[in-house]
Amino acid sequence: MIAEAGLAALWFAAALAALQLAMAALGLWRGQAEPVAAVRPIAIVQGGLAAVAMAALIALFLASDMSVRLVVENSHAAKPWLYKFAGAWGNHEGSMLLWVTILGLAGGAVAILERRLPERTLIATLGAQAGIALGFYAFLLFASNPFARVSPAPANGLGLNPLLQDPGLAFHPPTLYIGYVGISVAFSFAVGALVTRDVGPAFARAMRPWVLGAWIFLTLGITAGSYWAYYELGWGGWWFWDPVENASLMPWLAATALLHSVTVLATRDGLRAWTVMLAVVAFSMSMIGTFLVRSGILTSVHAFAVDPERGAFILALLAIYIGGALALFAARIGTVRAGTTFSLVSREGGLVVNNLLLSVILGIVLIGTLYPLVAAGFGVQLSVGPPFFNKAAGPIALALVVAMAVGPLLRWRRDDAGALLDRLIWPIAAAGFTGAALVVLAPPGVLPLFGLSLAAGLAVASVLPLVGRNLRRTPLFTWGMVVAHLGIAVSLAGMACDSAYTSETLVAAAVGQPVRVGPYVVKLDGIKPVVGQNWSALEARLSASRDGETMVLRPQSRYFSDPVTTTSESAIATEWDGQLYTVLGQADGQGRWQLRLWWKPFVTLIWFGGVLIALGGALSLVGRWRRERRIAAREAYA
Amino acid sequence: MRRWLIWTPLVLFALLFAIVAGGLFKPADRVVRSALVGKPLPDFTLPPIAPGKPGLSSAAFRQGQPRLLNIFASWCIPCAAESPQLVRLKAMGVPIDAIAIRDTAPALVDFLRRNGDPYDRIGDDRQSAVQLALGSSGVPESFVIDGRGRIVLQHVGDIRADDVATIAAAIRDAK
Numbered sequence: 001m002i003a004e005a006g007l008a009a010l011w012f013a014a015a016l017a018a019l020q021l022a023m024a025a026l027g028l029w030r031g032q033a034e035p036v037a038a039v040r041p042i043a044i045v046q047g048g049l050a051a052v053a054m055a056a057l058i059a060l061f062l063a064s065d066m067s068v069r070l071v072v073e074n075s076h077a078a079k080p081w082l083y084k085f086a087g088a089w090g091n092h093e094g095s096m097l098l099w100v101t102i103l104g105l106a107g108g109a110v111a112i113l114e115r116r117l118p119e120r121t122l123i124a125t126l127g128a129q130a131g132i133a134l135g136f137y138a139f140l141l142f143a144s145n146p147f148a149r150v151s152p153a154p155a156n157g158l159g160l161n162p163l164l165q166d167p168g169l170a171f172h173p174p175t176l177y178i179g180y181v182g183i184s185v186a187f188s189f190a191v192g193a194l195v196t197r198d199v200g201p202a203f204a205r206a207m208r209p210w211v212l213g214a215w216i217f218l219t220l221g222i223t224a225g226s227y228w229a230y231y232e233l234g235w236g237g238w239w240f241w242d243p244v245e246n247a248s249l250m251p252w253l254a255a256t257a258l259l260h261s262v263t264v265l266a267t268r269d270g271l272r273a274w275t276v277m278l279a280v281v282a283f284s285m286s287m288i289g290t291f292l293v294r295s296g297i298l299t300s301v302h303a304f305a306v307d308p309e310r311g312a313f314i315l316a317l318l319a320i321y322i323g324g325a326l327a328l329f330a331a332r333i334g335t336v337r338a339g340t341t342f343s344l345v346s347r348e349g350g351l352v353v354n355n356l357l358l359s360v361i362l363g364i365v366l367i368g369t370l371y372p373l374v375a376a377g378f379g380v381q382l383s384v385g386p387p388f389f390n391k392a393a394g395p396i397a398l399a400l401v402v403a404m405a406v407g408p409l410l411r412w413r414r415d416d417a418g419a420l421l422d423r424l425i426w427p428i429a430a431a432g433f434t435g436a437a438l439v440v441l442a443p444p445g446v447l448p449l450f451g452l453s454l455a456a457g458l459a460v461a462s463v464l465p466l467v468g469r470n471l472r473r474t475p476l477f478t479w480g481m482v483v484a485h486l487g488i489a490v491s492l493a494g495m496a497c498d499s500a501y502t503s504e505t506l507v508a509a510a511v512g513q514p515v516r517v518g519p520y521v522v523k524l525d526g527i528k529p530v531v532g533q534n535w536s537a538l539e540a541r542l543s544a545s546r547d548g549e550t551m552v553l554r555p556q557s558r559y560f561s562d563p564v565t566t567t568s569e570s571a572i573a574t575e576w577d578g579q580l581y582t583v584l585g586q587a588d589g590q591g592r593w594q595l596r597l598w599w600k601p602f603v604t605l606i607w608f609g610g611v612l613i614a615l616g617g618a619l620s621l622v623g624r625w626r627r628e629r630r631i632a633a634r635e636a637y638a
Numbered sequence: 639m640r641r642w643l644i645w646t647p648l649v650l651f652a653l654l655f656a657i658v659a660g661g662l663f664k665p666a667d668r669v670v671r672s673a674l675v676g677k678p679l680p681d682f683t684l685p686p687i688a689p690g691k692p693g694l695s696s697a698a699f700r701q702g703q704p705r706l707l708n709i710f711a712s713w714c715i716p717c718a719a720e721s722p723q724l725v726r727l728k729a730m731g732v733p734i735d736a737i738a739i740r741d742t743a744p745a746l747v748d749f750l751r752r753n754g755d756p757y758d759r760i761g762d763d764r765q766s767a768v769q770l771a772l773g774s775s776g777v778p779e780s781f782v783i784d785g786r787g788r789i790v791l792q793h794v795g796d797i798r799a800d801d802v803a804t805i806a807a808a809i810r811d812a813k
Binding site: 273277280281284288291295311312315318319322323326327329330333334370373374376377504506507508585586587588590592594595 | 641644645647648651652654655657658659660661662663711712713714715718740741745749752
């Protein structure tokens with residue numbers, strides 16, 4: 001019953017999306033009032049129905065209903081409930097359902113909350129949102145039905161991929177998807193504004209909170225995913241330039257650029273065409289990311305199923321939406337009045353530099369991700385890895401950090417280069433001092449040296465906008481910018497420390513044998529078997545001592561029976577100045593055990609910085625919202 | 639704004655679409671084949687690691703005699719499993735050199751004492767730099783190099799008893 005109800009909700013939602021699109025088109029074309037009035041309520045109900053379908057799928061997973069194919073293929077009755085719940089989206093069909101659910105809910109949220117956009121633009125926006133949803137509903141219903149039954153029902157399921165059996169699965173995909181798909185709102189706004197030729201500061205101010213909201217979740221999702229991969233995969237790395245990581249990074253880069261250009265449009269009415277273009281690109285990157293993952297066209301840890309038919313379906317949707325939006329852009333943008341211009345040394349100029357650098361990084365990541373495909377077309381087999389991305393994107397990212405330090409210290413419209421240098425004295429001094437101190441005390445490589453110095457400079461520069469202000473009267477969105485930029489500095493420092501000062505030891509250790517790693521001496525005390533709800537494991541007891549203090553770590557080598565897989569569960573000790581990361585490997589049959597040990601100084605700063613960046617976004621969002629409310633109240637009073 | 643500039647995004651997207659569609663309908667060969675066979679050995683010079691045993695440089699493989707290059711580590715458990723096969727190859731007259739990956743001298747000496755020592759020279763590769771240059775993805779891995787420094791055979795993973803004949807034949811044919 002639940003499966004049928006879920007499927008019915010999905011069909012109704014699809015039908016409503018079609019209706020929403022038709023009503024919006026009719027209303028805009030003929031200018032009639034009735035269809036226009038219908039669009040908002042339809043959008044709300046459509047989002048609600050998508051949520052009902054998602055809830056039905058979660059209910060099926062929680063109940064372990066083995067007559068549903070998706071549950072059989074991806075779940076098991078003996079699994080802990082959290083993974084039954086999160087397992088609903090730990091597979092192709094479920095994750096696509098989550099995708100459209102968020103798309104529908106985002107459209108519903110726009111219909112409920114958006115009051116400032118001119119009515120025609122809003123209707124066009126909701127029409128565009130319905131158009132996107134319709135395509136992905138069709139994809140679910142015709143090519144990826146999550147509610148299909150099997151008959152006869154098997155006694156039990158095949159189980160979830162054990163790598164996914166982790167609390168990370170409950171948090172990472174939904175957060176990332178809210179960011180990923182939330183950007184669709186910016187796309188729809190851009191399409192709506194192009195349809196009604198209404199690109200200006202009012203449009204930018206209306207779009208900004210949506211971009212900011214999606215961006216916050218995208219930041220959190222990427223940060224969570226990075227930490228999850230770091231501890232779960234047991235390789236000790238926090239970013240692998242895997243195609244799917246790139247697929248989440250690309251929308252983030254585009255959304256970050258958009259976030260800054262939309263500010264120029266809102267404040268100074270500049271960068272009109274560019275902002276619209278970025279809004280289209282940001283969500284296009286989300287869709288391309290979805291395509292890369294779902295089609296299995298690139299080999300990746302995230303590719304659930306290699307399926308060219310589904311790939312072709314999504315590719316067709318991509319061609320319609322992205323191609324359509326870009327064609328609309330080309331046809332209409334010429335008729336949008338050019339915005340105001342500004343001098344190069346100005347806040348706008350700084351933001352343009354930020355946008356250009358972000359776009360270049362985006363281009364590098366896109367080219368690196370797709371290059372294996374291009375090469376395969378010429379019969380060459382290759383993969384593009386960290387050496388390319390780090391070398392190509394690293395220096396530009398550092399240039400971006402410089403721009404980030406300078407930008408907020410610039411005035412709008414026009415500034416004086418000499419006065420700017422005066423303002424930059426402290427950041428430059430901090431960077432120079434850090435660099436010199438590092439070269440003397442513990443010389444790292446070139447890139448980490450620049451990374452740490454610039455991180456110090458940026459940290460100082462990012463708090464300068466607060467200096468000399470009354471902190472309690474400083475607007476929250478200024479605090480947001482300060483915190484987010486400081487977050488980048490913190491994260492960058494963590495990355496540079498990790499790459500420069502990590503020590504790694506690989507040993508086949510006998511019981512009782514001491515092994516040195518970083519400031520620690522680690523001793524293998526013994527190995528014992530342990531049992532969990534659906535796994536058994538060999539657990540090592542390691543005692544790690546440093547400066548006379550000893551702590552115990554218990555890395556495991558886990559054996560899952562459904563499906564049969566072994567995973568290594570790393571044990572990590574977090575200290576104020578870094579992490580000790582331990583992984584248990586195989587046995588050699590003569591009482592020796594393979595151990596991988598890392599000491600990673602200040603590595604936690606990477607994710608702490610990520611959380612700060614998202615927090616900065618949240619402060620900004622609240623700040624903007626409060627100001628809007630104040631303005632609205634004043635207008636109502638007047 | 640110039641007309642052509644407005645259309646560039648669409649043109650770029652069309653290009654991207656063509657690439658991706660091509661990749662989708664003509665799936666690439668996903669079997670990894672050794673791209674190194676027939677290629678010259680990259681140049682390297684590695685310091686010694688085991689006491690009384692010289693380090694290893696690529697020049698050692700250009701002296702007219704085919705040699706086996708074994709990439710291993712004391713912390714690698716399949717490496718211990720393959721050592722009897724290496725000892726057998728050595729007894730059959732195959733000259734063997736090695737690169738030790740991310741290893742330490744005491745651990746290595748202990749490994750050689752327990753598993754036998756078929757190596758003429760052992761190079762110390764602390765950072766896996768030569769391993770990466772060789773395009774080797776893990777340990778153990780072995781290469782047959784002819785007397786002019788060209789790679790004739792790449793064997794990924796440990797050498798099992800069945801592989802001994804193949805490797806001995808490759809050494810013989812490389813002469």
